[in-house]
Amino acid sequence: MAFLNKEIRDGDNQDLTEERRTATFDTDKMAEVIYGSEKLARRRREISHAVSRIPELADSRPLPFLDRFEKVTEGTRKLSVLDRHLAELIDVNDNGEALHLYHEVMGMEGHPLALHEVMFVPALIGQASDEQYEKWLGRAKRREIIGCYAQTELGHGSNLRKLETTATYTPSTQEFILHTPTITALKWWPGALGKSSNYAVVVADLIIKDKSYGPHPFIVQLRDEKTHQPLPGITVGDIGPKMAFNGGDNGYLGFDNFRIPRENLLNRHSRVEADGTYVRPPHAKIGHSAMIRVRSHMATGQGWLLGHALTIAIRYSAVRIQGFLEDKSHEVKVLDYQTQQHRLFPAIARAYAFIFCGFETIRLYDQLILDMNSNGNTSGMADLHALTSGLKSVVTHFVGQGIEQARMACGGHGYSMASYISEIYGVAIGGCTYEGENMVMLLQLARYLVKSVELVKSGKANQLGPMVAYLAVADHKVNLATGPDSYVKMFQYISKRQSWKATEKFLKFMENGDSRDVAWNKTAVELTRASRLHTRLYIMETFIRRVESVTDIPVKSALTDLLNLHLNYELLDVASYALEDGFMSSNQMDFIKNQLYSSLEKIRPNAVSLVDSFQFSDMQLRSVLGRRDGHVYQNLFDWAKSSPLNKTDVLPSVTQYLKPMMEKAKL
Amino acid sequence: MAFLNKEIRDGDNQDLTEERRTATFDTDKMAEVIYGSEKLARRRREISHAVSRIPELADSRPLPFLDRFEKVTEGTRKLSVLDRHLAELIDVNDNGEALHLYHEVMGMEGHPLALHEVMFVPALIGQASDEQYEKWLGRAKRREIIGCYAQTELGHGSNLRKLETTATYTPSTQEFILHTPTITALKWWPGALGKSSNYAVVVADLIIKDKSYGPHPFIVQLRDEKTHQPLPGITVGDIGPKMAFNGGDNGYLGFDNFRIPRENLLNRHSRVEADGTYVRPPHAKIGHSAMIRVRSHMATGQGWLLGHALTIAIRYSAVRIQGFLEDKSHEVKVLDYQTQQHRLFPAIARAYAFIFCGFETIRLYDQLILDMNSNGNTSGMADLHALTSGLKSVVTHFVGQGIEQARMACGGHGYSMASYISEIYGVAIGGCTYEGENMVMLLQLARYLVKSVELVKSGKANQLGPMVAYLAVADHKVNLATGPDSYVKMFQYISKRQSWKATEKFLKFMENGDSRDVAWNKTAVELTRASRLHTRLYIMETFIRRVESVTDIPVKSALTDLLNLHLNYELLDVASYALEDGFMSSNQMDFIKNQLYSSLEKIRPNAVSLVDSFQFSDMQLRSVLGRRDGHVYQNLFDWAKSSPLNKTDVLPSVTQYLKPMMEKAKL
Known part of the structure; x- marks a missing residue:
């Protein structure tokens, strides 16, 4: 039946x-309503099933047993497995499918590419000029480089006007000098910034000839592409454990007069000419x-x-x-x-x-x-x-x-x-x-x-507007029984x-x-x-x-x-x-x-x-x-038995501290 | 000034x-109101100050950087240090002082003795007979043994009447046979049960000649006093990570026809005679x-x-x-x-x-x-x-x-x-x-x-009763401005x-x-x-x-x-x-x-x-x-820099998984 x-x-x-x-009711039909289409509801089931047949995509151990180090490692391992299976598992151009696949395999605790697809690539698409597209977008999409989006600072949340990081233009070398003038100016919180990304879109206050032009986006290389070591002038690291998302490496980032070429200002909407002339965007983006x-x-x-x-x-x-x-x-x-x-x-x-x-x-x-x-x-x-x-x-x-x-x-x-x-x-x-x-x-x-x-x-x-029209409507008593x-x-x-x-x-x-x-x-x-x-x-x-x-x-x-x-x-x-x-x-x-x-x-x-x-x-x-x-x-019971503290019946700390305490008490 | x-x-x-x-207002005076007395408010400050002068009592690292294993170890280490300094730091007979000292030093994430003083010793005091006092209380107070209180079961929360663990009396050997008949009968959750305690007060359904007498407390040795290994017939371990209290080892406990002597029924309120006669408590405790x-x-x-x-x-x-x-x-x-x-x-x-x-x-x-x-x-x-x-x-x-x-x-x-x-x-x-x-x-x-x-x-x-007297009082309109x-x-x-x-x-x-x-x-x-x-x-x-x-x-x-x-x-x-x-x-x-x-x-x-x-x-x-x-x-910034992920600039997982992925993409 x-x-x-x-x-x-x-x-x-x-x-x-x-x-x-x-x-x-039929739960498959309800799922269609929840996910908005028969196709996505069905594809979700199919993707879950397909994933279940690739043992390497399973959690090696329950995630709550892992410390941060192990969580980041596990996420990275799975990404590399997923990278090989992506095309067979989903239509890579379907966001709904991709979202489901990542939820299924990576879970919700974060991973090193979390910001790459969601922030870095879209930032390039939205803010790079055509030449910059040419130079960066393909590399990013192929994952030759891994990027994130660095805006928030230690002292300033996301109040853009108050960002302290500066990008000062020097016409003589045609470079911007990125600098972190105070401790509160450290970039802080950006996902995947701490250990994974070797590039970032960095938002900094553009300064030309002592005049501030406000926040602008720059593409910045953070780490050597071969060694993954931070470049000289870059301070970068993980901001430490959080309430959740501990599989992700939210990071901090500081610049010590770090130079980038003039072309690294993402200039779909504004640019700086060689002599330091600032060319305004034709119209302010509504955004x-x-x-x-x-x-x-x-x-x-x-x-x-x-x-x-x-x-x-x-x-x-x-x-x-x-x-x-x-x-x-x-x-x-x-x-x-x-x-x-x-x-x-x-x-x-x-x-x-x-x-x-x-x-x-x-x-x-x-x-x-x-x-x-x-x-x-x-x-x-x-x-x-x-x-x-x-x-x-x-x-x-x-x-x-x-x-x-x-x-x-x-x-x-x-x-x-x-x-x-x-x-x-x-x-x-x-x-x-x-x-x-x-x-x-x-x-x-x-x-x-x-x-x-x-x-x-x-x-x-x-x-x-139509959604606030009721603010002008006269009151009439309401009979709730009418529906x-x-x-x-x-x-x-x-x-x-x-x-x-x-x-x-x-x-x-x-x-x-x-x-x-x-x-x-x-x-x-x-x-x-x-x-x-x-x-x-x-x-x-x-x-x-x-x-x-x-x-x-x-x-x-x-x-x-x-x-x-x-x-x-x-x-x-x-x-x-x-x-x-x-x-x-x-x-x-x-x-x-x-x-x-x-x-x-x-x-x-x-x-x-x-x-x-x-x-x-x-x-x-x-x-x-x-x-x-x-x-x-x-x-x-099985879950508990396999948890880390149960690897040995007698913890080393018992042998080292508790047993001597008890023995001493017996004297 | x-x-x-x-x-x-x-x-x-x-x-x-x-x-x-x-x-x-004077914050010291407000503290007296908060803590109920000038003395306790003052002693709290003095104890905190004294603790700050014993470097071994400080956290070796910030607790959020530790995994469970390290948290339990850290707690155990501190307990052994504290054991040496107790009398110099507090009046050990003053609960307010002891509470403050433990909060200060051990923090709030739990430790191996968490239940010993708060549940095990009081259970002995409340439920042991005078002879049992003699035998167990001194040992417990001197910490020759470490105990906990095991009541809650996997399937039953704290509904006492539904406890499944049995303690069946056998007159021939004058023993109780403790047994865990089903998986849901496992003791589950008791603090400090998993790895630390070698004794427990266990609540089990007393059965004599096929008749149930309901839940009774027994003192039970769980682990060998020398090796700390679980005794034969005892299954004991940690229940795994929790939302918090991860410095504590909440445990599970199962019995496979485990025998304890007749004297181990805590019998201040009831006892079983050698022939199996049950002697009722003179009057049910209100409790x-x-x-x-x-x-x-x-x-x-x-x-x-x-x-x-x-x-x-x-x-x-x-x-x-x-x-x-x-x-x-x-x-x-x-x-x-x-x-x-x-x-x-x-x-x-x-x-x-x-x-x-x-x-x-x-x-x-x-x-x-x-x-x-x-x-x-x-x-x-x-x-x-x-x-x-x-x-x-x-x-x-x-x-x-x-x-x-x-x-x-x-x-x-x-x-x-x-x-x-x-x-x-x-x-x-x-x-x-x-x-x-x-x-x-x-x-x-x-x-x-x-x-x-x-x-x-x-x-x-x-x-x-006086607190519900208002349920009978007639309503009178109230003028809120009167105070x-x-x-x-x-x-x-x-x-x-x-x-x-x-x-x-x-x-x-x-x-x-x-x-x-x-x-x-x-x-x-x-x-x-x-x-x-x-x-x-x-x-x-x-x-x-x-x-x-x-x-x-x-x-x-x-x-x-x-x-x-x-x-x-x-x-x-x-x-x-x-x-x-x-x-x-x-x-x-x-x-x-x-x-x-x-x-x-x-x-x-x-x-x-x-x-x-x-x-x-x-x-x-x-x-x-x-x-x-x-x-x-x-x-x-200092906290973040010292966090575990920042020990190395390049994580092993990057070298193992991310770099090969990026290199492959470049081909």
Whole structure:
């Protein structure tokens, strides 16, 4: 008999199989919705299968047993194996396939080429002139050289205007002199900079005849191509262990009057002539597009990370038995407890929501580009750029929360590295800080919201972008029983109210004499609240649209349950904004709660199948608790027995220190 | 000139000194309040100073550079050094001094004796008979033997009734046969069990003539005292790497029909006679008292852990400069941003609140014991026992949140192990799971709350314990402007409302035909909400009482600012419960927010001094970002340079894998 859940195999843990048999939808079809196409969903399975047949691509030992040195070595070894098999495993021009392959084989802890494909090559493509293309791009693509992107400095995060590294032009030799004037000017954090890369795109303040021209990108050779030794004048190394990504060699980089030829300024957009004349770029790049893409991809990627943790926690919750409910002769699965469901199911809904939202944002962006080209309307683009700042912030925050709840839902074993969830957490939570610190991002979006409210106040509501149009709409009481749209309306009310209140507060401070910056700072927390609400409204709307567009009826039905849970969970979380002035009633609160709890019950039979639909292989999960077959306990024991401390029964430290202590005490 | 902040030294980072000069209170005096006595606060400083003069007690290398093997070795080495210096460093009979010394020297990542003093010796004291005392206690105290406490099993967490390990009595040889019948029966998690301990107190199901007598404690030798090899019939090892505590060797333990003499049943409370007759304990131990103590200590200990993270984040926020406010010629400290203050200051308030709450709970407990002995009134004890379940849960949850916010408030460098905050997080967050999983704990408290509401409903409000008396009090509108008591009243209203609503819901399910367990499960989430509110009310009340009792005026004034922040922050967080039926008004919400934001401004000048008052030494903090002297950047660089990957400029893995890959590409 064929079951709708495609993960069922003979010999699996029976409790898990029992869960899979109750699936009301086809997990392969759900995977198509999650990954956006039948083809990618299928290719992911095929690639995972193909990888599993190449033993050299397997982890030589569980990654948590390796120290940093061993992790970097293991990653490097696998890269060299992968290099030989790439063309047979994937269509190298398909990003989706490449991404999956790297996740599968390399895992999430980083590797020496992590920045080469993602930052170095794109930087060359975006900023090199045609002659520079000729000289560098082929070499980079063939991996004759390995590069990274060095911008952030020890003292300055990513505030470009404050970069201290200088590139001073000397007409006499037609060279730039790269220099690190202070300790805080050291490049710090760039991935793969520490030990792997022999080249880097370095961002430095261009100085010609004592005048600063601001940050510019230079291609710089860091290490000898033969010996890999740092070149004279270059100080480079690894920045040390981190919360996660310890298979990667984030690095520091300092220059001691290091000379590079004039041609090494990447000059697609600007150049310096032999005599030192600076040729301005024809027009300032907007640069929004790359950020919109990166942050939208982050939403999807973070959703997948949350999916990893939830796959582990939900499967283990179906295997783990504890306590009694109705039937006193059989202990129940911990997944049967409402508290466990409430910990995990809203996070499943969010994982799906974030993935959908990321995909839709990219599609929306592509559509806007088309519109812009056809009718020149750019207002939607500003909308979207502002919004993706908030999106990145809201998503990373909730994903971190969700992963930790998933870990704790596994009890003590969640705390073991055998669950691998704390590693997932470490990787995901980094997203709160990189690509724009979350608070800064929220305030960036807030600037847009305040400007929008000011437009409405000055009677120019017609100039609002489509995503903020609701800021000008009059309030009407909402009947939540009429479906998802009523939740959107309620959320719009809440978001609008907060945007207005925060704007009024900000304006009031200025009226009372504060400067714009001071008034802004005094309103900052309220402004971040407005940004979060606006973003969560958008996520909710994209979730609704995605579910509406699904054609497979059983998949759509399961997703509708998840959506209903999401709507009620999210609204309950922010209800106080609507309760405050009586826009929402106590009865409506009871309604929301009842809907919430009944959603949990509805989702219960599909819970395992909803996470199975992510189709993460055991290799990709790297979790003993989250194994597809549910055989947790024997494998936990095997994993522990093979861990490094168990190589000998008696540790040398016992012989050296503890035994003498005990012996002395006996005297 | 003498400053009130005692951490000022010549040569410190000037921005940090500037902050310390604005202290409005004496940090030594604040430390007395934090540590509960002038003596302990002073002794902590003296001990830290004495430790700093013994070079062998310093970390040989920064702990984040060590793998598990090295961490365990380092811990063991230090223990043997400490063993020689103990009497000169501390009064060995003073727990406060011992605790501080171990924190200082051993750090928080665990060590081989971690469970010996805290669990093994107390288990002997509590459960051994006088003859057993004679035989084992002296040896344990002199450290002739090293022991741990083995209860939790692979498949069963700490549900005692479900333990699978058996101890079957055989009258013929007068022995117990310890046996591990299934893989899930393996002892799993006990600290120091894996590699260090040669003895353990093992909890196993006592079986005599095929009849189970439930869990009993046995003292069991695990390893040969000379060779330290596991004895035949014993399987023992380390359970592998964990999220934190990787300097400790949590272990697994299995028995293959392992025989121990009849005398090894710890028989203070029960014994088995030679013929197999079981002699019952005269009365079942209540056992609440130990749990109340442990969980109250956890509240204080977790408050200190949060204090660690905040010390690091606040100091670094005073050193880190970014952006402009009023004065456009000088960048400001990031501590000047409202968002940064809002991230950190409410957490300072919580850290203080949790510490105070833990101390008061223990005092309250001691008082209740006195009362019980004098008038036999035990109602307060049930109150307190229920409450400490909630306390443990609420505190660990908020501490985890607060530590992570502190880490993120440090930007990218927070993510480096040089900040050490992620290690603090790993250690603290374990508390959500051990000593009773948080959800289980909240539901334990909820049982007490429901019983209390049922008392009121049946007209027996006079039987309520003092801590739940408010569940029977009629509602009166509250004027928040009248001070802390009005906040308590508002919180009481909120907590009462939720306890009642959850109870009614639970009863309704039963009326409609659900069994008690099923009805309970359907109400579980609402019940946990009630428990959290009740606990937060208690924390708020203890904070108020503590501040009221402070006699030093400047200290009291600074604490009052912190308390006001706490009251407004907490109330804002749960406002929806009171807004729902109009008990709280929109105007009151505005009032709370205004109070909140003005509290942040008031606390700003004392922020550094409030964390300095924890008086954590640099050794104890182990954080480059959180250094007392504020010299962050040079030390970050030095730390990174000395990290293991930088031993060689060219990693072997580059030579072995990357260089051949690059060379091949050139062909």
